[in-house]
Amino acid sequence: MAPNTSTNPSVDVLPTPWTGRFDGDGDEHRRWWQAVAPLTSSAAAGASRPAVVLGFCSDAGVRRNKGRVGAAAAPAAIRSALGPLAFHLDRDVFDAGDVVVEDDSLEEGQQRAGRAISELLDAGNLTAVLGGGHETAFASYLGVAGSNAVRSGKRLGVLNLDAHFDLRDEPTPSSGTPFLQMAQEETAAGRELRYAVVGISEPNNTRTLFDTADRLGVKYLLDEDCSAERVETFVADFVAGIDVLYLTIDLDVLPASVAPGVSAPAAYGVPLAVINAVCRQVAASGTLLHLDIAELNPEFDIDGRTAKVAARLVNTLLA
Numbered sequence: 001m002a003p004n005t006s007t008n009p010s011v012d013v014l015p016t017p018w019t020g021r022f023d024g025d026g027d028e029h030r031r032w033w034q035a036v037a038p039l040t041s042s043a044a045a046g047a048s049r050p051a052v053v054l055g056f057c058s059d060a061g062v063r064r065n066k067g068r069v070g071a072a073a074a075p076a077a078i079r080s081a082l083g084p085l086a087f088h089l090d091r092d093v094f095d096a097g098d099v100v101v102e103d104d105s106l107e108e109g110q111q112r113a114g115r116a117i118s119e120l121l122d123a124g125n126l127t128a129v130l131g132g133g134h135e136t137a138f139a140s141y142l143g144v145a146g147s148n149a150v151r152s153g154k155r156l157g158v159l160n161l162d163a164h165f166d167l168r169d170e171p172t173p174s175s176g177t178p179f180l181q182m183a184q185e186e187t188a189a190g191r192e193l194r195y196a197v198v199g200i201s202e203p204n205n206t207r208t209l210f211d212t213a214d215r216l217g218v219k220y221l222l223d224e225d226c227s228a229e230r231v232e233t234f235v236a237d238f239v240a241g242i243d244v245l246y247l248t249i250d251l252d253v254l255p256a257s258v259a260p261g262v263s264a265p266a267a268y269g270v271p272l273a274v275i276n277a278v279c280r281q282v283a284a285s286g287t288l289l290h291l292d293i294a295e296l297n298p299e300f301d302i303d304g305r306t307a308k309v310a311a312r313l314v315n316t317l318l319a
């Protein structure tokens, strides 16, 4: 596969070197920080589809949704947690830098990130966006919907691991609205959104949100029903009806003890083992087009715990 050498004009901050422990230069000592190359590099790609990491530094969506801001610092925190991990992947990984949402310029930032993602997808990469609040998901959707794969008619599925539907009907887009925005976009394009959610917390979603989900034909599993077996079947059924998958992980799907560094920590949450198994299942499905991980707020993290979990899940997904 061709190396990925373009510098995308939509990106604000160019990639900076990753850091981590140094045990030696040989492959047997390799860690993420030694493996990840800036997208501007001319490093040769291997046999597997290359992965490209892109940061989406945004607080605007959570602020508009009346949450606890701080997710704009998440891309740097996830890179820091990924850097020291041992690198066992059979693919090249590139860093494209960050799209930065200044102040309240959310819609413009989502459009720019979307263009960057489409371009990376059309160049043959597996794209991994590090959010940002869950407004990151609408940027991801714009990128995926604008890609050649979806424009050529492939059936898109959106799988969200989240305690919340994020289907709010509000005049202003936020971290609480991205999947309703997607549904509206799909309708305008003469399609229906195929949207599934794993981990919905009943007490944290109003009747209106459940009604909206039902009206849109959203498939979901409540957090209390997320045994490993049920989740595996649910994901397998969903993936069987699509051609390409966009996976989005809102870290508040995990219990607050595992993921304290989020805007809305979960009292119940889906166990990390189950969420990690979904990531393995999705990675092995052959359908994964694009992924993102959202809602990390380093300000409320404890000992980098949530950032480490985010890094672990990204590692699983790209393996």
Ligand SMILES: N=CN[C@@H](CCC(=O)O)C(=O)O
Pocket: 065, 066, 067, 134, 164, 165, 166, 168, 175, 176, 204, 263, 264
């Ligand atoms: N992306 C976050 N969405 C949730 C937040 C809930 C909360 O702040 O308690 C929502 O809007 O429902």
Ligand SMILES: [Mn+2]
Pocket: 162, 163, 164, 250, 252, 253, 264
């Ligand atoms: Mn959530």
Ligand SMILES: [Mn+2]
Pocket: 134, 162, 164, 166, 175, 250
């Ligand atoms: Mn969410």
